[in-house]
Amino acid sequence: MPYTMLIVDDSRVSRMMIRAFAIEQRPDWVYLEAASGLDAIEMAKNQKIDLISMDLNMPGIDGIEAGTTIKALQPDCFIALLTANVQNSTQERALNAGLHFIPKPIVADTLLKVFTIAGA
Amino acid sequence: MMSNHAPLLLFSTFDALELGVLILNSKGEIALWNRWLVKASSRHSDDLIGLPLSVAFPELKNTRVEQAVKLAIEKDQSSFLSQCLNRAPFNLFRLHNNDEVPLRMQQQIQITPLRQFNDEQFCLIQIQDVTASVIREQILQERAAELHRFAYQDGLTGIPNRRYYEEKLAEEWRRAVRQKHPLSVLMIDIDFFKRYNDHLGHQQGDTCLQDIAKALQAALRRPTDIIARYGGEEFIVLLPATPMAGCITIAEQLLEAVRELERPHPDSPHHIATVSIGCASTTPNRDTEASVLIQEADLALYFAKQHGRNQLRDSQS
Amino acid sequence: MLELSALQRDALCEIFNISVGQAAASMSQIINEEILLSVPMVEFYSVEEAAAYLEQSSQRVCSIRQSFDGSFHGNALLIFPEARSLDLVRLMMGNSLPIEQLTELEQDALSEIGNIILNSCLGSLADIFKQPFQCGLPVLHIGSGISVLKECDANHVVMVLQIQFSLSSRELHGHVIFIMNANSLELLNEAIDRFLGTLMVQS
Numbered sequence: 264m265p266y267t268m269l270i271v272d273d274s275r276v277s278r279m280m281i282r283a284f285a286i287e288q289r290p291d292w293v294y295l296e297a298a299s300g301l302d303a304i305e306m307a308k309n310q311k312i313d314l315i316s317m318d319l320n321m322p323g324i325d326g327i328e329a330g331t332t333i334k335a336l337q338p339d340c341f342i343a344l345l346t347a348n349v350q351n352s353t354q355e356r357a358l359n360a361g362l363h364f365i366p367k368p369i370v371a372d373t374l375l376k377v378f379t380i381a382g383a
Numbered sequence: 384m385m386s387n388h389a390p391l392l393l394f395s396t397f398d399a400l401e402l403g404v405l406i407l408n409s410k411g412e413i414a415l416w417n418r419w420l421v422k423a424s425s426r427h428s429d430d431l432i433g434l435p436l437s438v439a440f441p442e443l444k445n446t447r448v449e450q451a452v453k454l455a456i457e458k459d460q461s462s463f464l465s466q467c468l469n470r471a472p473f474n475l476f477r478l479h480n481n482d483e484v485p486l487r488m489q490q491q492i493q494i495t496p497l498r499q500f501n502d503e504q505f506c507l508i509q510i511q512d513v514t515a516s517v518i519r520e521q522i523l524q525e526r527a528a529e530l531h532r533f534a535y536q537d538g539l540t541g542i543p544n545r546r547y548y549e550e551k552l553a554e555e556w557r558r559a560v561r562q563k564h565p566l567s568v569l570m571i572d573i574d575f576f577k578r579y580n581d582h583l584g585h586q587q588g589d590t591c592l593q594d595i596a597k598a599l600q601a602a603l604r605r606p607t608d609i610i611a612r613y614g615g616e617e618f619i620v621l622l623p624a625t626p627m628a629g630c631i632t633i634a635e636q637l638l639e640a641v642r643e644l645e646r647p648h649p650d651s652p653h654h655i656a657t658v659s660i661g662c663a664s665t666t667p668n669r670d671t672e673a674s675v676l677i678q679e680a681d682l683a684l685y686f687a688k689q690h691g692r693n694q695l696r697d698s699q700s
Numbered sequence: 701m702l703e704l705s706a707l708q709r710d711a712l713c714e715i716f717n718i719s720v721g722q723a724a725a726s727m728s729q730i731i732n733e734e735i736l737l738s739v740p741m742v743e744f745y746s747v748e749e750a751a752a753y754l755e756q757s758s759q760r761v762c763s764i765r766q767s768f769d770g771s772f773h774g775n776a777l778l779i780f781p782e783a784r785s786l787d788l789v790r791l792m793m794g795n796s797l798p799i800e801q802l803t804e805l806e807q808d809a810l811s812e813i814g815n816i817i818l819n820s821c822l823g824s825l826a827d828i829f830k831q832p833f834q835c836g837l838p839v840l841h842i843g844s845g846i847s848v849l850k851e852c853d854a855n856h857v858v859m860v861l862q863i864q865f866s867l868s869s870r871e872l873h874g875h876v877i878f879i880m881n882a883n884s885l886e887l888l889n890e891a892i893d894r895f896l897g898t899l900m901v902q903s
Contacts, residue, residue: 276710279899320740347717347738348866366736368721369714447730458823459832461766463815465808467793468730491808493837513805520805524797531798 300329319346403510540596548611567630719824764814770833772884
């Protein structure tokens with residue numbers, strides 16, 4: 264079974280960039296996209312997901328909230344929170360929710376970091 | 384506009400400039416530098432011509448100067464390096480320095496591309512000595528810090544003044560509302576202080592105020608507790624995150640701290656200088672006001688005095 | 701005025717996010733503390749609209765301006781309300797002066813912060829145009845919000861980027877604006893489409 268990665272970001276270009284960099288490094292994976300936290304949760308109800316790249320700031324529920332809900336549905340899913348926010352309070356919230364903090368911007372290295380930490 | 388002497392004149396101007404000038408070729412090698420820089424770096428002018436910048440000035444390795452030179456040559460971008468964010472990147476010393484120890488020069492640096500000069504991209508580095516500004520600002524900073532301290536400090540006793548307390552009260556009140564924590568105050572008054580002054584004179588009175596202020600301040604052990612001189616012989620203590628029970632314990636310690644001074648009082652039934660304390664405590668919410676808490680402490684202080692002084696009373700008794 | 705599509709603006713946002721990310725890395729190195737920068741929004745305005753936008757707040761602003769010239773030309777500015785500029789420079793220098801104005805050296809430090817950020821933004825524009833922009837030195841100015849636009853022609857285009865500074869202790873917001881000559885939008889339009897094209901091919 265190939266790995267499945269879900270890319271959650273309200274910006275279409277961000278999703279395209281993450282996907283492009285991910286495909287470069289993991290060409291045989293299956294990639295899914297969601298434009299909001301709620302869409303991501305719906306997808307996680309219906310299929311097994313191995314890895315998620317989750318944006319923090321999105322309209323509706325934010326990445327930490329969505330990540331928390333998905334963690335409850337799929338405890339084995341690795342969730343990387345991509346954000347340009349280094350405030351202590353945010354880092355703490357992410358950590359408590361079991362999410363892994365990855366600093367933005369999105370460049371090839373960002374995805375390499377995600378794969379390395381996820382061990383995937 | 385150009386006379387026949389222009390090239391020579393330009394060259395002597397270059398050497399007479401009161402700033403450091405360094406010109407690099409497109410490979411980042413030193414093409415030209417002026418006398419100011421030769422002197423400030425105590426090097427010989429010919430030694431460095433043709434050397435790469437980081438070989439001529441090894442201290443620049445991995446600094447923003449190196450990055451900025453790259454930006455100028457490769458990307459046509461100009462960079463500004465401030466003294467605050469780049470502590471003296473070049474190893475330069477003050478030229479006109481009367482001190483015996485050479486003073487390291489504080490620098491402000493501008494790095495710009497020199498475009499299409501002989502079809503080659505050159506890079507111009509200008510270095511200004513801003514040591515005098517740095518010294519001036521240090522003095523300004525010290526003055527400002529001092530003024531700030533004085534604005535919040537009681538001149539006689541050296542403890543915080545009423546203005547400081549008012550600001551802290553507003554701040555702690557908001558915090559207590561937010562965190563739903565109790566907040567307590569102690570109102571403290573020196574017993575029979577007028578009589579003390581009448582018997583021993585104002586100079587002794589001032590020393591008495593100073594000693595008691597010091598003793599009260601020393602008896603408060605938590606860094607969050609705040610004492611201030613409220614007026615004449617009155618002090619106020621602000622105790623964040625402290626309920627009534629804790630507030631009374633601290634008030635007892637303060638009473639004892641003043642007694643332990645054993646400062647003789649010729650006209651007091653206790654024979655030594657003592658204080659009376661009024662305690663008040665509340666868990667504030669958006670509908671309560673800080674002034675009520677202070678009034679309660681004031682009233683409790685009044686009762687402490689009515690009952691013979693040298694004691695505490697709380698607003699609930 | 702030529703409009704950019706939502707996708708194009710989105711792309712421009714990500715391009716700037718990458719460049720300010722690099723600026724943040726240099727700034728973190730300078731102050732020895734992690735600082736992240738991001739651009740959550742890019743908008744385009746006419747000079748008139750930009751004036752209305754900048755006039756919204758009556759606060760004095762601190763601006764750092766750099767001229768640029770290449771595929772198109774104009775001025776790039778980093779703008780903060782004056783009080784925020786004080787906060788930022790003192791956060792970065794780790795002191796809390798009880799002085800309500802920027803000192804001379806603090807103004808220099810802000811010029812450098814502006815220089816790093818504006819160079820990075822202009823650098824990424826140069827990347828998508830595959831042609832360098834010649835950039836001048838930063839000039840700092842403190843004045844009313846509207847004074848920022850005083851050298852504009854009526855047919856200039858104003859590109860406004862929101863920029864967010866994130867430090868462990870707090871967040872700060874400012875703006876980067878580009879005041880550009882009229883044909884710039886058309887050129888930007890083409891360059892962004894080329895950039896989007898490369899992404900489409902890869903996916």
